[in-house]
Amino acid sequence: MNTAALVIYLAVMAITPGPNNLILAASGLNHGFRRTVPSLFGIATGIALQAAIIILFMGQLTGLVGSFKPLLTVAGCGYLLYLAWQIQRSSMLDDEDGAVQPMSFMGGIWFQWLNPKTWMISLNMGMVFLPQSMPASQAAVLFFVVVFATMMPCISVWAGAGVALQRLLHTPRRMRLFNTAMALTLAATALWLLLANLPASPALPAGLNA
Numbered sequence: 001m002n003t004a005a006l007v008i009y010l011a012v013m014a015i016t017p018g019p020n021n022l023i024l025a026a027s028g029l030n031h032g033f034r035r036t037v038p039s040l041f042g043i044a045t046g047i048a049l050q051a052a053i054i055i056l057f058m059g060q061l062t063g064l065v066g067s068f069k070p071l072l073t074v075a076g077c078g079y080l081l082y083l084a085w086q087i088q089r090s091s092m093l094d095d096e097d098g099a100v101q102p103m104s105f106m107g108g109i110w111f112q113w114l115n116p117k118t119w120m121i122s123l124n125m126g127m128v129f130l131p132q133s134m135p136a137s138q139a140a141v142l143f144f145v146v147v148f149a150t151m152m153p154c155i156s157v158w159a160g161a162g163v164a165l166q167r168l169l170h171t172p173r174r175m176r177l178f179n180t181a182m183a184l185t186l187a188a189t190a191l192w193l194l195l196a197n198l199p200a201s202p203a204l205p206a207g208l209n210a
Contacts, residue, residue, distance in 0.1 A: 006129045007150050010121070014154035018117045020047075021158040023103060026182045028162025031102045036159045042108020043155060048148035050112050051122045052140040058126045077116070077194040081187055088183035 015021075020043050027036040103111070112118040125147075130139055165178065 002129065003146065006125065006146060009125070009129070010147060010150040011154055013117075013121050014151045015157065019115055020111075020117075020155060022182055022185060024155055024159040025162040025165075026179065027102045028159035029165050029178065030162075032166075033159055033163045035102050036162075038105040039103040039108050040152065040156055040159060042103065042105040043112065044108075044148050044151040045105075046109035046112030047118055047121070047151050048144045049109065050118060051125055051147045052144040054122045054126050055130060055143050056136050056140040058130065058136070074194070077191070084183040084187040088179060 024036060024039060024043070027039055125143065129143075134142075168174070
């Protein structure tokens with residue numbers, strides 16, 4: 001296995017904007033880095049676990065994912081819209097009241113099974129980087145370790161960036177503006193993923209598409 005190429009691929013996918021990173025940046029800003037740590041570990045573990053399971057059952061899951069892709073896309077994008085609403089609520093409710101909490105460790109794990117970007121990363125790894133000569137169980141363990149070790153520092157950058165923004169966005173008005181922008185960005189990401197991943201509508205009969 002070309003481990004160096006896999007690490008570069010994962011680092012690029014992990015550091016670029018996506019649902020996980022938007023959530024972590026907003027959590028770092030609103031809750032601080034320490035309270036975002038469970039989210040970080042949950043997301044990194046969830047991605048690594050999904051990659052390991054897909055590697056272990058690559059043949060069976062490829063066809064299954066294709067069959068359930070529309071359902072997964074709708075569920076994942078629906079959850080992203082819910083998270084966008086939660087981020088927007090952060091700008092209106094005092095976190096000390098317990099109304100809005102950072103994503104939990106288990107929440108970070110489960111979210112990856114609804115995250116279209118994570119599915120794309122895991123399936124691509126299985127198709128491109130899986131060594132044909134390596135036993136599936138050994139490859140699954142190796143991928144889990146490599147994915148977790150690469151993802152954790154990369155996504156931590158986004159949580160840290162959110163914390164750093166606290167100094168700039170120290171007024172309630174600026175916090176509201178930032179949370180609103182993040183919520184709108186996450187909602188737009190969900191709608192974009194929905195449109196990009198759902199099957200195209202059937203072509204209209206001639207004469208009906210004018």
